[in-house]
Amino acid sequence: MSAINLKDKTHHDNFLPENQLILNAVSEGIYGFDLEGNAVFINPAAEKMTGWQAHELLGKNIHDCHHHSHSDGSHYHKDDCPIYNTLIDGIAREISHEVFWRKDGSSFPVHYTSTAVYKDGVMMGVVAIFRDISIQKQTEQSLRQALEQVQALSEKLSFENQYLQLELADRTGDVEISGSSTPINQLIQQIKLVSNTESTVLISGENGTGKELVARNLHRLSNRADKPLISVNCAAFSSALLESELFGHEKGAYTGATSRRKGRFELAHQGTLFLDEVAELSLEAQSKLLRVIQEQEFERVGSSQTIKVDIRLITATHHDLLKRVEQGLFRMDLYYRLNVFPIVVPPLRQRLSDIPELVSHLIQDLNRKLGKKISQVSQKGMQKLMQNSWPGNVRELQNVLEREMILAHGPILEFSQLAMSAPLEEVDKVVSNQTLQQVERLHIINILKQTQWRISGSGGAAAVLGLPPSTLRSRMNKLAITRPI
Numbered sequence: 260m261s262a263i264n265l266k267d268k269t270h271h272d273n274f275l276p277e278n279q280l281i282l283n284a285v286s287e288g289i290y291g292f293d294l295e296g297n298a299v300f301i302n303p304a305a306e307k308m309t310g311w312q313a314h315e316l317l318g319k320n321i322h323d324c325h326h327h328s329h330s331d332g333s334h335y336h337k338d339d340c341p342i343y344n345t346l347i348d349g350i351a352r353e354i355s356h357e358v359f360w361r362k363d364g365s366s367f368p369v370h371y372t373s374t375a376v377y378k379d380g381v382m383m384g385v386v387a388i389f390r391d392i393s394i395q396k397q398t399e400q401s402l403r404q405a406l407e408q409v410q411a412l413s414e415k416l417s418f419e420n421q422y423l424q425l426e427l428a429d430r431t432g433d434v435e436i437s438g439s440s441t442p443i444n445q446l447i448q449q450i451k452l453v454s455n456t457e458s459t460v461l462i463s464g465e466n467g468t469g470k471e472l473v474a475r476n477l478h479r480l481s482n483r484a485d486k487p488l489i490s491v492n493c494a495a496f497s498s499a500l501l502e503s504e505l506f507g508h509e510k511g512a513y514t515g516a517t518s519r520r521k522g523r524f525e526l527a528h529q530g531t532l533f534l535d536e537v538a539e540l541s542l543e544a545q546s547k548l549l550r551v552i553q554e555q556e557f558e559r560v561g562s563s564q565t566i567k568v569d570i571r572l573i574t575a576t577h578h579d580l581l582k583r584v585e586q587g588l589f590r591m592d593l594y595y596r597l598n599v600f601p602i603v604v605p606p607l608r609q610r611l612s613d614i615p616e617l618v619s620h621l622i623q624d625l626n627r628k629l630g631k632k633i634s635q636v637s638q639k640g641m642q643k644l645m646q647n648s649w650p651g652n653v654r655e656l657q658n659v660l661e662r663e664m665i666l667a668h669g670p671i672l673e674f675s676q677l678a679m680s681a682p683l684e685e686v687d688k689v690v691s692n693q694t695l696q697q698v699e700r701l702h703i704i705n706i707l708k709q710t711q712w713r714i715s716g717s718g719g720a721a722a723v724l725g726l727p728p729s730t731l732r733s734r735m736n737k738l739a740i741t742r743p744i
C-alpha cells in the first residue's frame with residue numbers, strides 16, 4: 260500500500276498539508292480533490308476501506324468509482340454529490356445516510372465530511388474525510404429492536420395490569436355475607452374484630468362454605484381496602500409454576516419463561532394477599548413463604564435481587580391443617596405463623612335457618628346473571644332445601660338454584676326434581692363410624708354414578724358437588740376413584 264500519493268509535484272506542493280505522516284496514520288479515509296474534482300490525494304485508510312488503490316484513482320474524477328449509486332442501487336448523479344458541490348460553493352457538508360462502494364461491488368454505510376481547503380484565502384480544492392459506520396448502524400438497529408421489544412413488553416404488562424384490575428373489580432362486586440344464625444353472627448363479629456389489624460388470618464372450613472367471601476370482607480373492612488386484594492389458589496398450580504406465580508420470575512429462569520414477570524407477592528404490595536388452599540403448598544414453597552412472612556422479602560425465580568414487600572396475609576384451607584402438620588405434610592413453624600387469628604366458617608348444615616335468607620340473596624344475584632325474574636320459592640320447595648344436608652355447602656345451594664332457575668317457566672321455584680343428599684339424620688350416622696376421607700370418597704362416587712361419570716359441564720359431578728372440575732379430578736386421584744370398566 261502506498262503512503263502519500265500525488266498526482267504530480269505541483270498539486271503536491273499546492274495541496275498537501277505539512278505533515279503527511281499524520282494523514283497516513285489516521286484511521287479515517289481521506290480523499291483530496293483539486294479544483295477540477297480530480298483525486299489528488301488518497302490515504303492508506305481510504306484504500307483499505309474501499310479496496311481501490313491510490314494509483315487506480317489518482318488524477319481521475321472518482322465519483323463513479325466509490326459513489327456511483329445510492330444504497331438502494333439507483334444511479335447517483337455526480338451533480339448531486341455533496342463533495343463536488345463543496346467544490347462549487349465552498350460550503351462544508353456532513354453526511355451520514357449514504358454508502359460508499361468498494362471495488363469488489365459491495366458497499367458500506369459511511370459518515371463523511373467535505374470541506375474546502377484554502378491557501379492564502381484562495382480555495383485549492385476539497386478534502387473528504389470518511390469512516391465506515393457499519394458497526395454503529397448495527398448497534399442502532401439492535402437498539403431499535405430492543406426498544407420495540409421493550410414497547411411490546413410494556414404493552415403486555417399494561418394489558419396484564421388491566422386484566423388484574425378487571426379481575427379485581429369483578430371480585431369486589433358483591434361481598435355481603437347472608438345469614439343471621441348464631442354461627443354466622445359470630446363469624447361476622449370475628450371478621451369485624453380482626454379486619455382492621457395487620458394480623459395474619461387462617462380461614463378454615465369445608466368447600467363452598469364461603470372462605471373466599473370471608474377473605475374479601477376482611478380486606479374490604481381493612482385499612483388496605485383501597486389497595487389490591489390478590490388471590491392465588493395454591494391447588495391450581497404445579498409446585499414449580501406456583502413458585503413463579505407467587506414470587507415472579509426473570510426472563511429465561513426456566514423453559515417457557517420468555518419474559519420477566521411480577522409475582523403475586525409483588526402485585527399485592529401494600530394490599531392483601533389471599534392464599535386459598537394453602538395446605539397444597541409444597542414443602543419447598545412453604546419454606547419460601549415462611550421467609551416472606553418473617554422478613555417480608557423474597558427473590559424472583561432466577562434472580563438474586565431481593566424484593567421487599569408490605570403485605571397482609573390471609574390464608575384458607577378446607578383441610579385440618581394441624582393434622583397435615585402431624586403427617587409431616589405441613590411445616591409446624593409455618594402453621595403457627597399462619598394461625599395467628601383462626602376463623603372457622605361453619606358448614607351450611609349447621610345453620611340451616613340461614614337458607615331462606617341465603618336463597619333470596621342468591622336468587623337476586625342469579626336473576627341478574629341469567630336475566631330471569633324469579634320472585635320466590637314455594638313452601639314445599641323451601642322445606643326440601645332446608646332438609647338437605649348440603650355437603651357442597653353454599654356453592655352447592657347456588658348451583659342447585661341456578662339449575663332450577665334455568666329450567667323454571669314461572670316466577671316460583673318448586674324444586675320438584677331435586678335429588679336430595681343424605682337426609683340430615685343419616686348424615687350423623689354415616690359420619691359416626693367413617694373417616695372424613697371415606698365419607699368424601701363415597702359421596703363423590705355416588706354423585707359420579709348419578710351423573711353417569713360425567714365430571715364437567717352443567718349437569719356434571721363437579722357442578723353438583725360445587726367444585727371446579729380440576730379440583731374434582733385431583734380429589735378423585737387422591738382418593739383413588741376410577742371409573743369401573
Ligand SMILES: Nc1ncnc2c1ncn2[C@@H]1O[C@H](COP(=O)(O)OP(=O)(O)OP(=O)(O)O)[C@@H](O)[C@H]1O
Binds near residue numbers: 471473
Ligand atoms: N354467607 C354467604 N352469603 C352469601 N353468599 C355466600 C355465603 N357463603 C358463601 N357464599 C357464596 O357461595 C359461593 C362459594 O363461596 P366461596 O367461594 O367463598 O367458598 P370457599 O369456602 O372459598 O370454597 P372453596 O373451599 O371451594 O374454595 C360464592 O359464590 C359465595 O359468594
